[in-house]
Amino acid sequence: MSTILRAAGITKNYAIGKREIPVLRGVDLSIEAGEKVALLGTSGAGKSTLLHLLGLLDAPTSGSIEYDGREVHSLSVGERARLRHQQVGFVFQFYHLIPELTALQNVSLAQMMNSSVFQYWGKRKQAKATAVEMLEHVGLGERLHHRPTELSGGERQRVAIARALIAAPKIVLADEPTGNLDSATAKDVVDLMFTIQKERQLAFLLVTHDEGLASRCDRIIRMKDGRVVDQERVNNELAD
Amino acid sequence: MIRAFSPFLAVRYLLTRRINILGVLGVAFAVWAMLVVDGVFTGFVRDIRGSVESSAPPLLLTDLPHDSSFAKLSDAMAADPDVAVMAPRLRQVAMLQPIRQDQRARAKRGSNQLDFDHTKNGYAMLIGIDPLLEPQVVSVPAWIQRGVKEIARYGRFQTPSVVFEEPDEERRAELLLPDRVEWAMRRRAGMPHDLDVNNHRSSLPGILMGWRRVFNMQHIEDGDPIEVVCASFPGSEGSGGAGSMRTTQKPFASAGWFGSGNRMFDEATALVPIESLRTMLGHDIDDLASIPLVTDVAIRPRDGLTATQLTALQRRLEQKVQAALPAGSEQCSVLTWQEQNSVYLKAVAQEHAMMQLVLMIVMLVSAFVIYATLHMMVVQKIKDIGILAAVGGSPRGIGSVFLINGTVVGVCGSLLGVAAGISSALWINPINDWLYANYQMELFPRDTFDLEGIPCHLEPSWVAAVAVGAIVLSVIVAFIPARKAARMNPVTALAFE
Numbered sequence: 001m002s003t004i005l006r007a008a009g010i011t012k013n014y015a016i017g018k019r020e021i022p023v024l025r026g027v028d029l030s031i032e033a034g035e036k037v038a039l040l041g042t043s044g045a046g047k048s049t050l051l052h053l054l055g056l057l058d059a060p061t062s063g064s065i066e067y068d069g070r071e072v073h074s075l076s077v078g079e080r081a082r083l084r085h086q087q088v089g090f091v092f093q094f095y096h097l098i099p100e101l102t103a104l105q106n107v108s109l110a111q112m113m114n115s116s117v118f119q120y121w122g123k124r125k126q127a128k129a130t131a132v133e134m135l136e137h138v139g140l141g142e143r144l145h146h147r148p149t150e151l152s153g154g155e156r157q158r159v160a161i162a163r164a165l166i167a168a169p170k171i172v173l174a175d176e177p178t179g180n181l182d183s184a185t186a187k188d189v190v191d192l193m194f195t196i197q198k199e200r201q202l203a204f205l206l207v208t209h210d211e212g213l214a215s216r217c218d219r220i221i222r223m224k225d226g227r228v229v230d231q232e233r234v235n236n237e238l239a240d
Numbered sequence: 241m242i243r244a245f246s247p248f249l250a251v252r253y254l255l256t257r258r259i260n261i262l263g264v265l266g267v268a269f270a271v272w273a274m275l276v277v278d279g280v281f282t283g284f285v286r287d288i289r290g291s292v293e294s295s296a297p298p299l300l301l302t303d304l305p306h307d308s309s310f311a312k313l314s315d316a317m318a319a320d321p322d323v324a325v326m327a328p329r330l331r332q333v334a335m336l337q338p339i340r341q342d343q344r345a346r347a348k349r350g351s352n353q354l355d356f357d358h359t360k361n362g363y364a365m366l367i368g369i370d371p372l373l374e375p376q377v378v379s380v381p382a383w384i385q386r387g388v389k390e391i392a393r394y395g396r397f398q399t400p401s402v403v404f405e406e407p408d409e410e411r412r413a414e415l416l417l418p419d420r421v422e423w424a425m426r427r428r429a430g431m432p433h434d435l436d437v438n439n440h441r442s443s444l445p446g447i448l449m450g451w452r453r454v455f456n457m458q459h460i461e462d463g464d465p466i467e468v469v470c471a472s473f474p475g476s477e478g479s480g481g482a483g484s485m486r487t488t489q490k491p492f493a494s495a496g497w498f499g500s501g502n503r504m505f506d507e508a509t510a511l512v513p514i515e516s517l518r519t520m521l522g523h524d525i526d527d528l529a530s531i532p533l534v535t536d537v538a539i540r541p542r543d544g545l546t547a548t549q550l551t552a553l554q555r556r557l558e559q560k561v562q563a564a565l566p567a568g569s570e571q572c573s574v575l576t577w578q579e580q581n582s583v584y585l586k587a588v589a590q591e592h593a594m595m596q597l598v599l600m601i602v603m604l605v606s607a608f609v610i611y612a613t614l615h616m617m618v619v620q621k622i623k624d625i626g627i628l629a630a631v632g633g634s635p636r637g638i639g640s641v642f643l644i645n646g647t648v649v650g651v652c653g654s655l656l657g658v659a660a661g662i663s664s665a666l667w668i669n670p671i672n673d674w675l676y677a678n679y680q681m682e683l684f685p686r687d688t689f690d691l692e693g694i695p696c697h698l699e700p701s702w703v704a705a706v707a708v709g710a711i712v713l714s715v716i717v718a719f720i721p722a723r724k725a726a727r728m729n730p731v732t733a734l735a736f737e
Contacts (some may be wrong), residue, residue, distance in 0.1 A: 035421045056629060057730040078634045100256045105248075112244035113632040118577065120244035163631065167385020199503070 001132070003069075004170050006030040006056060010063035012049055012226075020111045022107045022173055025226040026063070031171065031228040034201035038214035043135035047207045048221070054205065055088050055173045068170075078184050087114045089164030089202075091174040091193075095156040104144040107131040110166045134162045138192060146174040154185035161193060171203040180211065190216070245633060246640035253621075253645055263696040264651040264656065266609035267710050271657025274706045275698060276664045280684060281595050281701070283695030288588055291501030296577035297327075297538035299376045299554065302563060303573045306564070309531040311345045316564035321541045322553045327378040329536040330368035330517050336449075337362065337512065338460065339429065339491065339625045364510045366468070368517035369406065371412050377538040380404060380511075383498035387451040387506075393692070394455060401462070401496020403446050413512050415446030415495050417463050422493055425432040425463030445516040446495025450506035454497040464494045467510070470520045488520040502581075539574070550576065603713065604677070606653075611717040614646050618721040625725050626733030639726030646718020647711070654710040658703060669693045 012024040024046045031037050041047050052058045054065065056072060065073040067087050071134055075083065090096075097106045111127045112120050120127065135144055138158040148156055157177060177193065178186035190213060197204050206217060214220045214233055222230040254260050260541050301313065310328040317323055340717040374380055381404055388400045406412040416422075421438040426433035447466050471487045476682055492512060497507055513533075524531035541553055561572050578585055618625075619652045628638050664671070668683065672694055675681040684694045 018301070023481045055630070057734075072456045078636065081629065081632055081634040081637075084630070088632075090630040092630075092734070096623065096630070098624050098627060100252045101249075109245050109249070109628075110631045112248060113634075113637070115244045117244050117247060167632065 001131065002033050003030045004033045004067065004207075006066040006069075007054060008024075008064050009051075010050065010053060010065070011061045012046075012053060012098070013059075014063045023226055024053070024060070025227055027223075028227070029221060029231075031203050031205060031230060033170065033203055034197075034206040035219065036197060036217040037206070038217040038220045039205060039207045040209070040211070040214050040220055045223040046226040050177050051173050051205065055090060056084045082114065085110075085167055087170050089167070089169040089172040091157070091160050091164050091172060091177045093147070093176040093179040095153075095160045097156055097163075099148050101147075102145045102147055103135060103151065103162075104128070105132055106148070106159055107135060107163045107166050110163045113167070114196055131162075131166060134166050135159070137196070138162045140192075144148075152185075153181050154189055155176055156231050157181060157185075157189050157193065161189070161196070165196060165200070167204075167211055168200075169202070171205065174204065174206045176207055176209070178208070178210065186213075242640055242644075243247060243618040243634065243637035245628070246637050247644050249624075249628075249641045250260070250648065253641070254648055255283040257449065257463060257617060257647075259616060260645070260649055263613040263646075264653040267383070267650055267653025268656035268660060270599075270606035271654050271663065271706055271710050272660040273602050274697075275661025275703060276668070277595060277599055277659065277705075278702060279661070279665045279696045279698045280668070280694060281592050283697035284684075284691070285592055286697055287501075287589055287691055287695045288360055289585065292581045293577050294379065294382065294504045295500030296580045297303075297385035298541055298577060298720055299539040299550075299557075300329075300575050300577075300580055301537040301539060301572060302575060303570060305565060305569050306381035306535075307531065308534055308536065310392035311476055311532050311533040312564050313534065313537055313561055315390045317537075317539070319551070320556060321334075322545060322549065323539060323557070324542045325373065325540040327370050327373035327377045327538040328368075328514055328532065328534040329374075329516050330521075330533055331535045332366045332470055332472075332517055332521065334364050334366045334367065334510075335362050336364045336447075336453075337467045337469070338494075339467045341467045361451045363508070364468075364610045365508045366470070366510050366512055366517060367422065368514035369511050370514050372409060374511075375404060375537065377540040380498070382446070383500050384496060384500060387454075387497040387499035390451045391455055391497065398462075398496075401446075401498075402450065403448070403495045411442070413515070415448070415451055415492050415511075416442040416444075417446055417495055418442065420462045423479075423505055425465065425493060433467065438526070438639040439468070442493070442609040443511045446509040446564070448495050449497050450509050451499045452503070452507040453510070454494075460494055462494060462496060465492055467490045468492055468520070470517075472521050474597035486522070488522075490516065490520050501618065504584075506729075507737065509706075513608075547583070570580055581660060603710065607713045607717045608648055610714050611720060612720050614642055614721040615724075616723045618642060621725075622733045625728050626730045626736070627728030629728075634635065638728075639722040640724050642722040643715070643718050646722070647715050650711040650714020650718070653714070654707045657710065658707050662698065662703070662704075665696045665698050668696050 005112065008028050010024050010027040011022065013020045013022050015021070027046075027050055039047050039050070048151065053060050060073055062152070063073070064071055067083065071229055072080065072083055097158070098109065101109065108127060108131045115123070132141075132144060135141060138161055140155060140158055140162070143151060143155060148159070151159065176190055176194070181189060193204070194216065196202070218234060220232050220234060221228055275364045301317075304313070314326050335494070384400050384404065402417045402719070403417060404412065406416065419440050419442050420437055422439045422442040422444060422693060423433055444465065448470070463699055467489060468491070469487060469489050473485055518525070518530070521533060539557070541550060545553065554576070556573055557574045565572065569576050578639065625638055670713050672683045677681065
């Protein structure tokens with residue numbers, strides 16, 4: 001398997017007044033294509049910060065990030081946005097759907113990011129069909145035109161998953177995707193994510209506190225005080 | 241390149257966020273106000289300028305010495321090929337008093353004594369004109385028609401004066417009324433008259449008064465006698481040395497009224513035959529020592545002169561006249577109609593400029609409304625900005641959402657304002673009439689300026705400038721919150737509660 005994402009010596013400091021607070025103190029990790037990785041750690045360990053840096057939402061203070069062997073941490077904001085759209089899908093704990101848009105529009109929005117008005121107009125029917133297909137795939141074929149406020153937590157997270165996958169990313173970064181769901185719904189959502197992951201051979205990096213969920217991944221990375229303190233490979237056969 | 245998500249999301253925000261309506265209404269109100277208020281003011285200025293122009297000769301030679309002779313002046317100017325017609329004028333302050341004594345006047349007024357403390361009655365600026373020449377310089381017959389029309393608006397219907405239609409030039413030069421009219425007046429007023437109307441020949445020179453004076457007199461009919469009193473200093477008019485003040489009194493016959501459209505002119509001015517006024521000032525035409533006295537000369541230049549040629553003519557005539565005046569005389573002036581009324585016209589133009597400034601401030605306030613609504617929306621949508629960034633939205637694309645939003649607000653508001661402004665301009669008089677009929681409210685004091693209706697003139701260039709200006713201003717103010725959105729850190733935005 002090829003390495004899709006590699007981070008080396010990542011540090012991140014935040015300034016509070018005149019003080020600099022180190023949040024990440026030199027993190028090294030790599031993720032292979034089609035690999036499921038769980039990132040475990042206590043609150044304040046730096047998991048979400050690392051996820052944001054790896055997802056190119058923020059720039060590290062030092063260190064390097066590579067996607068498919070290409071250094072990306074020093075790209076411009078616009079280039080990072082383009083790469084994020086092409087390579088990365090995000091799933092958040094609180095779904096982060098746009099409340100004014102229906103489920104279908106939220107998913108379609110992700111298809112519009114890299115197209116001009118005229119380009120999108122030319123392929124709008126095909127784009128819509130793809131979005132409908134994706135929502136049907138996550139079990140929301142009957143809820144296409146519902147707004148987020150009209151959907152349950154599990155349904156919202158399914159919309160978020162569909163949105164993360166619509167642009168065919170190579171890696172999905174999920175920040176406590178079941179943290180806001182009851183256990184039954186959480187299990188359904190995780191099952192769905194892993195099914196799609198397997199179908200599409202996506203790389204998954206999950207930030208979680210849930211040891212049970214982590215044990216279903218291929219590898220578990222443990223963080224403490226901004227450092228990776230432990231990595232363990234999980235027996236996939238047992239986990240599945 | 242505009243990313244597809246920017247207009248898509250902008251339109252969704254526009255349709256779902258009611259606060260945008262506030263922005264649209266703010267721009268629409270500002271555009272409407274700018275169009276209507278400026279339209280009325282532009283129409284008003286045009287009307288005022290038209291009225292002032294119609295009340296003044298195209299050129300006026302003035303600032304002459306007190307004993308100037310028209311013969312010398314016309315000799316000096318007649319040779320100029322750009323001068324078409326010259327008409328002498330003699331200005332003189334006077335007091336007027338109707339001398340009719342019939343029962344009806346007393347019953348209405350209690351007394352026909354006029355209130356000399358106010359200019360609307362007793363005081364007058366007499367202008368002695370040559371009735372044969374003056375209509376060739378200014379449109380006196382048009383004034384007479386307008387005078388009848390103005391007074392008819394107040395329910396007093398009179399036929400226009402006929403003194404300028406008199407075929408006999410000698411009688412016209414004296415503004416004499418038809419014999420029957422004057423005979424009837426003499427009989428009504430108890431003045432000496434022949435028993436047989438057919439034997440009567442008119443002899444009282446006519447006086448034409450501004451319609452506002454006639455309106456205030458309550459009862460005045462063609463031929464009614466008007467006593468005119470003038471004061472002069474004989475010595476100052478060339479009879480050698482200063483003398484004591486001399487007053488002269490002369491009866492005239494009311495020969496009708498005029499309306500130039502210039503309120504002050506129509507209130508204060510009365511036109512009389514210049515020879516009659518000269519006689520009152522001691523320059524009787526039969527006196528060999530007298531001169532054809534003038535204070536001004538109304539001039540109509542040749543048609544088709546350019547502004548530059550007109551200015552050159554002014555300077556040329558000033559030089560020629562100055563050369564003909566006695567040495568040491570003060571500098572005479574040849575003024576255009578604008579220069580004759582420069583203070584008034586400048587005041588009106590200044591008011592127009594001030595009004596436009598106030599309207600610009602209204603527009604800025606509406607721009608601030610757009611800014612405030614968009615800024616509020618950016619604050620409310622911080623989380624969305626983070627989501628868009630996470631999904632792959634570029635900063636420029638995210639900023640464009642809000643820029644497009646502001647632009648659409650500006651375009652919609654501008655179009656709405658233009659539609660409302662043009663409609664209001666078209667319907668302003670019916671609206672004003674309705675307001676007056678139902679609530680005794682007037683949008684514009686028409687009577688103050690002798691306007692038939694509220695003048696409203698929308699210049700297409702102004703409409704376009706206001707509409708485009710509103711849109712440009714909307715884009716500029718939308719740019720600030722849009723930039724803020726574009727520069728927002730996605731991580732901070734996602735964490736925003």
